[in-house]
Amino acid sequence: MRLALNQKVAILLHGGIQSRLGKTGLSLLRYSEAPLVAVIDIECAGKNLTELTGIQRDVPIVASVADALQFQPQVLVIGIAPKGGMIPDDYWHELKDALKAGMSIVNGLHTPLANIPELKTLLKPGQVIWDVRKEPSNLGIAQALARTLPCRRVLTVGTDMSVGKMSTSLELHWACRLRGWRSKFLATGQTGLMLEGDGVPLDAVRVDYAAGAVEGVVMRYGKNYDILHIEGQGSLLHPGSTATLPLIRGSQPTQMILVHRAGQTEVIEGVPIPPFNRSH
Structure with a gap:
């Protein structure tokens, strides 16, 4: 599984554009072939992404999921990678707003989201929550x-x-x-x-x-x-x-x-x- 190339993507990146915490989102901006339509970072809203990061990609920076909806994103990717991989407290309302707006969520952090009842009840047909950090099945011991x-x-x-x-x-x-x-x-x-x-x-x-x-x-x-x-x-x-x-x-x-x-x-x-x- 990978990030879909036929769905518009917004990256949730509060506090990450100008710090090492944002390495996931910044890497997606640098390398992803998916249509990235918005970056969400309240600290940098309204500024120019290329001037801030050097990444040659014309993507607007907005302050919230609500502000990103004008660009019609279909997927919200959590773009930070904090120590320990836990979701910051101020991200939860953004995740709920995204689900209420019909977006799917891609979560690369250690905190699994797919089985949280409060989030599951917000899912509509066609929406998914992809917890990327999930142990594969049928693993064995290495034998060189x-x-x-x-x-x-x-x-x-x-x-x-x-x-x-x-x-x-x-x-x-x-x-x-x-x-x-x-x-x-x-x-x-x-x-x-x-x-x-x-x-x-x-x-x-x-x-x-x-x-x-x-x-x-x-x-x-x-x-x-x-x-x-x-x-x-x-x-x-x-x-x-x-x-x-x-x-x-x-x-x-x-x-x-x-x-x-x-x-x-x-x-x-x-x-x-x-x-x-x-x-x-």
């Missing part, structure tokens, strides 16, 4: 099967979170296709799944099955492509990150690309990023 594949498996890893691992994988995927390679991007996070559809929401998978979930999706596509670009998650260095090791074990990468935010020296206070020229 990906090492038997003939394709290249390129995994992005990061010194920190939110440094551009998905963007790097997407850009390399498209560059490979321009060169005539049979290339496939495999998403492992909510934004990548909205954009491309194929993959696994890794941080929704129980840790014992995480490497197996990655292995399963790599094995599904590895025999039909020259190169797989596997979207990285988490951080090699951040003490709160658990995602990188299952990705390495599950994909058995032939290459890894390190993604780093230029000038950053710590992941959190007291946890430094070692100098790249330091040898051991």
